[in-house]
Amino acid sequence: GENVEQHPSTLSVQEGDSAVIKCTYSDSASNYFPWYKQELGKRPQLIIDIRSNVGEKKDQRIAVTLNKTAKHFSLHITETQPEDSAVYFCAASRGGSYIPTFGRGTSLIVHP
Amino acid sequence: EADIYQTPRYLVIGTGKKITLECSQTMGHDKMYWYQQDPGMELHLIHYSYGVNSTEKGDLSSESTVSRIRTEHFPLTLESARPSHTSQYLCASRGQNSYNEQFFGPGTRLTVL
Numbered sequence: 001g002e003n004v005e006q007h008p009s010t011l012s013v014q015e016g017d018s019a020v021i022k023c024t025y026s027d028s029a030s031n032y033f034p035w036y037k038q039e040l041g042k043r044p045q046l047i048i049d050i051r052s053n054v055g056e057k058k059d060q061r062i063a064v065t066l067n068k069t070a071k072h073f074s075l076h077i078t079e080t081q082p083e084d085s086a087v088y089f090c091a092a093s094r095g096g097s098y099i100p101t102f103g104r105g106t107s108l109i110v111h112p
Numbered sequence: 113e114a115d116i117y118q119t120p121r122y123l124v125i126g127t128g129k130k131i132t133l134e135c136s137q138t139m140g141h142d143k144m145y146w147y148q149q150d151p152g153m154e155l156h157l158i159h160y161s162y163g164v165n166s167t168e169k170g171d172l173s174s175e176s177t178v179s180r181i182r183t184e185h186f187p188l189t190l191e192s193a194r195p196s197h198t199s200q201y202l203c204a205s206r207g208q209n210s211y212n213e214q215f216f217g218p219g220t221r222l223t224v225l
Contacts, residue, residue, distance in 0.1 A: 032211050040152070043202065046213040087152045098143045098162065098206060099170075100214065104154045 002027040004092050006103025014111050019080050021106045023090035024072040030092040033073045034100065035064060039086045047088075048075070080110045114139045118203050118217040125193055126225050133188045133220045135203030143206040144186040145214065148172060148199050155202070161186055193224045 003026040013019050023033075031052035036044040050057045050064045050073065057064050061080075066073040073092075077084055087107050091100040116137040125131055137144065146159040157170030161180040175197075176190050186205075190197060203217040 034213055036214075038152070043216040043218050044155070044214075045216070049211075049213065051211060089155065095211070099157065099160060102155045105152070107152060 002030060002092055002094075002101040004090060004101045004103045006090050006106060008106060009104065010107045010109070012109045012111065013080055015080060015082060017080055019077045019084070019108055019110075021075045021088055021090070021108070022072060023074070023092070023103050024070075025092040025101075026071065027092070027094060028068075028071065029094045031095050032093050032100075033064070033066060034091050035075050036089045036091070037086045038089065038105075044089060077108075080108075082110050082112050084108060085110045116203060116205055116215050116217040118201075118220050120220060121218060122221045122223075124223045124225065127192075127194055129193050129224075131190050131193055131222075133190075133201055133203075133222070135186045135188070135217055136184050137186075137203075137205040137215070137217075138184060139205055139207070139215060140183075141205035141207050141215070142183060144180065145204040145206070146170075146176075146178060146186070146188050147202040147204065147216075148174070149202055149219075150199055159188065193222075195224045198222060198224050 006023045034049035037047045038044040063076045087105045090103040093100040119134045142163045144161045148156045156172035158174040159178040202219045204214045206214045
């Protein structure tokens with residue numbers, strides 16, 4: 001089955017800095033890669049996703065890049081703000097499968 | 113408003129009690145899921161359903177059971193709660209397209225004394 005590794009487990013940055021979270025996956029057939037943000041005490045919510053036919057996707061301060069050859073994808077957050085502090089989960093799934101495999105999560109702390 | 117709902121939000125019970133955690137969604141989704149998560153930690157899939165009368169066990173061994181008699185309703189039952197069941201339980205649903213995002217409920221925080 002699919003295996004998703006996520007690094008780092010904790011990331012501490014100063015407000016205004018950039019943050020990068022990386023995930024690797026094992027199943028070359030995986031073709032959908034969502035990222036979820038979970039603020040303290042709240043439910044996970046999708047912030048951005050990418051399909052395997054695209055190498056990069058951007059939405060304001062967040063972007064996701066995908067390298068299918070190396071089987072890794074990354075979340076980039078620029079100009080971080082304290083409200084970006086949360087746990088971020090990456091996931092991977094293949095078309096036709098409705099069971100995503102999640103990474104273990106990254107706790108991002110943005111210091112004012 | 114289309115959403116996914118869980119009740120109760122918090123539950124404190126004694127060992128050996130039978131409990132049912134409720135999950136309902138008004139999004140018209142056929143795929144539904146239960147995850148167990150310690151606060152801020154890894155998401156563990158314990159059950160999922162592709163539709164009415166379809167239920168499967170997930171990756172995490174669980175002593176719970178689920179049922180799916182109606183599309184919108186996916187309750188999880190613990191026949192005999194133990195302290196090791198103390199955790200947060202998140203319900204989720206997803207639409208027909210395999211590229212659709214999962215929508216999560218607000219969670220039930222369970223404490224077994």
